Amino acid sequence: NYTELANKNIDTGMGLERLAVVVQDVDSVFDIDTMKAIRDRICELAGVTYQTDEAKDVSIRLITDHIRSSTFLISDGVMPSNEGRGYVLRRLIRRAARHGRLLGIKDLFLANLSQTVIAESKDGYPELEEKKAFILNVLSQEEAKFDKTIDQGLSILNDMKADMQKAGTKVLSGSDVFKLYDTYGFPLDLTEEILAESGMTLDEVGFMEAMQEQKDKARKARKVTNYMGADVTVYESIDPSVTSTFVGYDRLSHTSKITVLTTEDEIVEALSDGQVGTIFVEETPFYATMGGQAADTGMITTAEGTFEVKDTVKLLGGKIGHIGVVTSGMIKSSDMATLTVDEIRRSSTCKNHSATHLLQKALRTVLGTHVEQAGSYVDGERLRFDFSHFSAMTAEELKKVEGIVNEQIARSIPVVTDVMTIEEAKKSGAMALFGEKYAQKVRVVKMGDFSMELCGGTHVANTGTITAFKILSESGVAAGVRRIEALTGNAVFTYYAQMEEKVTEAAKLLKTTPANLLEKVEHLMAEVKALQSENESLKSKLAKDALGDVMDRVVEVKGVKLLAAKVSGVDMNGLRELGDQLKEKLGEGVVVLASDCDGKVNLIAMATDAAMADGAHAGNLIKGIASLVGGGGGGRPNMAQAGGKNPAGIDAAIREAAVVLESQIK
Structure with missing residues (x-):
């Protein structure tokens, strides 16, 4: 028996892309503006034209879809692996890489293509731009890893196909499929796709049995069981007693003992040259991504090897992981290591972070005390600050805010950090982030009598170190939430230099000087307006005649x-x-x-x-x-x-x- 629904409706399947197809009056999702830009970039890289060869069109559409999906998955924190959603991502990346080869693209291209995805979608999904370097790095590494084995794997698969033809069979055994997967990184569907091109298939049941057998062996070797039917990730496999202490508030270099090394799949005793992995130590000066502040990068060195840290992550249980790649030699567990933070990046990040504190107080001064932080992001390049406010800021308001921040920078105020209880911090009047859960002991960052906030991030020692502050944009991101993006330090001077260059070039084109540029443009606009009016009159007269x-x-x-x-x-x-x-x-x-x-x-x-x-x-x-x-x-x-x-x-x-x-x- 069926139960009649109280509210009857029809699921049309009209998602964003399908709606765009209708609105933009195109034939398919691959023709809408954001997808077409990716599609066109693929054609440019491959030197082919869309809709001239059906086989190539399939590859073009597949890569378009897969690179877009991969870019968003990585931005959401999914990493390529052999388990769960990470394996879905790996399959997408490797399938796209293989179809790139079918189109004749010889070099690594996915990171290049991902830049188009980010450029097309960053306005609606700003996290893509924020995590751009990380996304491109993950894609580059995964494609490079597959590139090293694909030729050999294809050769092995061709040999297997030849053996199948001799034996008169069209089904590749599960053990052979697993060998391609385990040794050469061929996802199941990629092998299946290649076989289908020759009218062959594979034994999927046998493959799954071989896969499970390896999982059982690996689990026994690690002496780790699964929890409630879910496979334990490599980080969850680490002994709970292993913890890391952050010591980087007052130092950028520190020597500590390596406690754990992992690849993306398992805990290991050593990482060799070129191998990607994660290093855990007892004490680290590296700040992990937290509270809107981007992670530190840098180098880890031991007596036998060097490791480039490309990201630092905070994990459950008080663990801090340094994700990166061995650039020379070998890194071994239990070795003593020297951890050195990239000083320039940390310094720039500190300037941007401290500037957000000054910015928040300046906004409250100009707009009112209703202003509350609604999110932020700071890295070595720029800062982004979201805040509650009911309308767009005027040019005059922005000018006042920018002036107040630069005034506090010029005062060279000492930045003092105190550790106190949360109750003491609240009594002192320190600003806290609404809805945030704080520990019993908190850090309070004070900038003279101007700003006092609860904050666990890293900061400059003196506001004068920030040097300069420049607002780039102010925009709305949600109902009642505005966003300011800004620069500090040398980035401001670089920005001014670029603007000066553009003004000089514009003046040159208009045959005037930068000082007279505004007057020249106003004169030309009036001239254009008069000519347009005359042109319309002439058109009307001609039509009438x-x-x-x-x-x-x-x-x-x-x-x-x-x-x-x-x-x-x-x-x-x-x-x-x-x-x-x-x-x-x-x-x-x-x-x-x-x-x-x-x-x-x-x-x-x-x-x-x-x-x-x-x-x-x-x-x-x-x-x-x-x-x-x-x-x-x-x-x-x-x-x-x-x-x-x-x-x-x-x-x-x-x-x-x-x-x-x-x-x-x-």
């Missing part, structure tokens, strides 16, 4: 005069001006004009007061004829307009105007 004695074309429809005519090359503005002239000449009645301009149709209808009194309605008249030119539109009873994309239907529309008007007249 082309019509000749239009009064010969006037007909009467139930006693109402109708002038319906076709003109060429007149845009909508010109058509309106011409319509006004003809309506005045007509005296009383209805004017309908149609123009073919740049392959598109412009329609306009005008009705005088007397004609409207008899029942004429310009808006309904336009609705009645617009479909004949492949368009739509409407308007008021006295004036209406429409656009279309079928110039061939203009004559029919002009004829139909009389029919529609006749139906309106009382």
